[in-house]
Amino acid sequence: MAASALLQLQGVSRRLAGRTIVEDLTLSLDRGCVLGLLGVNGAGKSTTLRMIAGVLAPSAGKVLFDGRDLGEEPALARRLGYLPETPPLYAELRVDEYLAFCARLRGMHTADARKAVDRVIERCGLGEVRRRLCGNLSKGFAQRAGIAQAIVHDPDLIVLDEPASGLDPVQAASIRKLVSELGRERAVILSTHLLHDVTACCARVAILHRGRLRHDGALADLGGNDVEGESLEKVFFRIASADDAQAAA
Amino acid sequence: MSRVVARNEWRRLFAQPLAWVLLAATLAVLAYFFLLTLQGFLGLGPKLAGMPSPPGVTDLVALPLMRAIASVLLLVAPLLGMRAIAGERQSGTLPLLQSSGTGSAGIVFGKFAALCGFFIVLIALALTMPASLAVGTQLDWGRLATGALGLILFAAALTAIAIAASSFTRQAVVAAIAALAIGLVLWMLDAGARYEGVSSSFINYLALPTHLEPFLRGIVATVDIVYFALIVAVALTLAARRLDAERERG
Numbered sequence: 001m002a003a004s005a006l007l008q009l010q011g012v013s014r015r016l017a018g019r020t021i022v023e024d025l026t027l028s029l030d031r032g033c034v035l036g037l038l039g040v041n042g043a044g045k046s047t048t049l050r051m052i053a054g055v056l057a058p059s060a061g062k063v064l065f066d067g068r069d070l071g072e073e074p075a076l077a078r079r080l081g082y083l084p085e086t087p088p089l090y091a092e093l094r095v096d097e098y099l100a101f102c103a104r105l106r107g108m109h110t111a112d113a114r115k116a117v118d119r120v121i122e123r124c125g126l127g128e129v130r131r132r133l134c135g136n137l138s139k140g141f142a143q144r145a146g147i148a149q150a151i152v153h154d155p156d157l158i159v160l161d162e163p164a165s166g167l168d169p170v171q172a173a174s175i176r177k178l179v180s181e182l183g184r185e186r187a188v189i190l191s192t193h194l195l196h197d198v199t200a201c202c203a204r205v206a207i208l209h210r211g212r213l214r215h216d217g218a219l220a221d222l223g224g225n226d227v228e229g230e231s232l233e234k235v236f237f238r239i240a241s242a243d244d245a246q247a248a249a
Numbered sequence: 250m251s252r253v254v255a256r257n258e259w260r261r262l263f264a265q266p267l268a269w270v271l272l273a274a275t276l277a278v279l280a281y282f283f284l285l286t287l288q289g290f291l292g293l294g295p296k297l298a299g300m301p302s303p304p305g306v307t308d309l310v311a312l313p314l315m316r317a318i319a320s321v322l323l324l325v326a327p328l329l330g331m332r333a334i335a336g337e338r339q340s341g342t343l344p345l346l347q348s349s350g351t352g353s354a355g356i357v358f359g360k361f362a363a364l365c366g367f368f369i370v371l372i373a374l375a376l377t378m379p380a381s382l383a384v385g386t387q388l389d390w391g392r393l394a395t396g397a398l399g400l401i402l403f404a405a406a407l408t409a410i411a412i413a414a415s416s417f418t419r420q421a422v423v424a425a426i427a428a429l430a431i432g433l434v435l436w437m438l439d440a441g442a443r444y445e446g447v448s449s450s451f452i453n454y455l456a457l458p459t460h461l462e463p464f465l466r467g468i469v470a471t472v473d474i475v476y477f478a479l480i481v482a483v484a485l486t487l488a489a490r491r492l493d494a495e496r497e498r499g
Contacts, residue, residue, distance in 0.1 A: 050344070053344070054348050054496075055344045055347045056496060057496045074352055075350045077348055077349060078349065078350040080348070084341065084345075085341075086341040088341050088344055088345035089342070090257075090261060090340070090342060091340065093260070093264065097260070101253065101257045102345070104253045105250055105253050105257075105345075105346070105349045105351065106349055107250065
């Protein structure tokens with residue numbers, strides 16, 4: 001069963017400038033699932049997502065997409081959409097021009113790209129800014145344009161690095177709703193340090209701390225406070241603070 | 250997908266003031282130079298009439314203008330190419346291209362093609378000036394054509410160098426300075442040798458003017474085309490390798 005998973009990380013490690021950022025990470029993800037990658041700042045979330053997106057090569061281990069190695073077949077990357085920490089917008093392009101470029105960059109034909117852009121603009125609520133320059137967007141719209149860019153080509157896997165960061169509560173809620181919708185037919189992996197993001201839209205949670213995977217399981221297995229078993233909050237704090245105590249000692 | 254990158258680059262180029270300002274300023278300077286040379290040529294009229302086989306307007310006006318275009322390109326190519334990759338890095342858009350499955354070579358080549366397109370437009374517009382003289386006199390069209398080809402190859406080489414410089418840094422200005430320095434060194438490489446009276450050694454062979462001048466004089470030699478093609482190939486390969494290394498090293 002594991003062999004058929006859409007995304008598989010096998011013993012992935014990554015060193016940057018002599019420091020180990022991610023160590024021996026093994027993870028798999030299938031369609032129809034939203035995985036929340038939770039961790040404090042500097043836990044290795046962004047590095048992990050960059051490796052999944054193919055922007056960074058792992059120092060050791062493999063990232064398999066549909067059972068094939070992304071490093072050997074870079075063209076596979078067209079089937080994933082990636083939102084980096086800062087939305088990769090071209091300030092001098094209009095939102096619709098920009099999204100059309102993103103669609104064609106992933107191999108869509110001009111006519112299909114146009115339809116896809118209309119669809120994604122509606123889906124992400126970008127209608128009122130579609131003819132505005134990307135450089136003049138407010139933070140909320142910029143973030144939404146970044147998400148639109150990641151899903152415009154209808155990818156199988158969507159990788160979102162802190163999609164709700166810096167947004168007001170209303171915008172954050174609408175993005176969480178969008179992410180849950182996307183997770184119905186696709187695989188979504190998102191990173192966050194906000195517990196609420198995870199409880200609101202993820203079916204599964206993986207907790208990273210100091211580059212290591214400390215917890216991986218369905219959110220439903222972690223009960224709320226009133227159910228037997230540890231709540232997500234407790235688990236997260238236990239993992240995040242235990243090590244700090246260790247480091248201090 | 251490098252075609253998509255090229256088209257996007259082209260669109261972005263003309264959505265920003267830099268390309269327009271460079272185009273306008275370059276053409277203004279060249280127009281002034283052209284008018285000066287033309288006036289000088291007209292002043293020579295009586296003297297030329299007395300010579301047995303006088304040099305024509307192509308020699309006395311078009312040739313100096315093409316040399317002026319080459320000097321201007323030396324400066325403009327680094328300015329236009331400096332942001333090619335450094336700018337993407339600065340604005341955080343490089344991951345978009347890297348995660349699109351286009352590949353480093355595709356990204357680099359797309360950018361190169363778009364910038365070459367700009368220089369073809371620039372050179373074509375500048376050469377309309379000598380071409381306009383066809384109204385009143387006989388022009389050597391063949392030499393104008395080989396000159397245009399030479400200038401385009403020359404611009405392509407400088408652009409490739411600028412893109413390579415741009416791939417090594419985050420700061421566009423640093424890339425521009427590095428590209429300008431490399432261009433100038435390749436331009437003046439053999440100056441010392443020529444000063445000593447050496448004009449056909451290996452060092453002369455490496456310099457840019459050695460290979461541009463034949464085109465301007467109407468000679469298209471395979472060896473010169475290969476020289477420019479080699480510079481382009483080496484520089485673009487270097488840029489693509491640099492982008493690949495970024496994946497590995499972070």
